[in-house]
Amino acid sequence: MSREDCSADAPKPTAVVGLVSERGIMFVPDVLASSGAVIKGVASVIMQLPDSAPLIDAIGETARSILTESRESRRPASEIAQERASARLAAARAAATRPAGRPGAAPR
Secondary structure (H helix, E strand, O other), rough: OOOHHHHHOOOOOHHHHHHHOOOOOOOOOOHHHHHHHHHHHHHHOOOOOOOOOOHHHHHHHHHHHHHHHHHHOOOOHHHHHHHHHHHHHHHHHHHOOOOOOOOOOOOO
């Protein structure tokens, strides 16, 4: 990468995403494209799964779903991916704060 690529005048990711989306160019967001290595690491090291292939395979379906929604809603795929990730994290946090033995119970 040259010094010019890092300048203040270089296109910002959101500007590029907007331009690409306006032109109807579909792309898999980086956060999704890079997720396989993270999932592989978590599955083998933390979850100690003997086979992470089903988790890795699910990335393809997620990508298809995000790209379909992007095309139908005319919104950037990266925006949709971020919204879905935020919603999943919020749900996981909420589930982690529920009292044990009381599914759906609100934390006090």
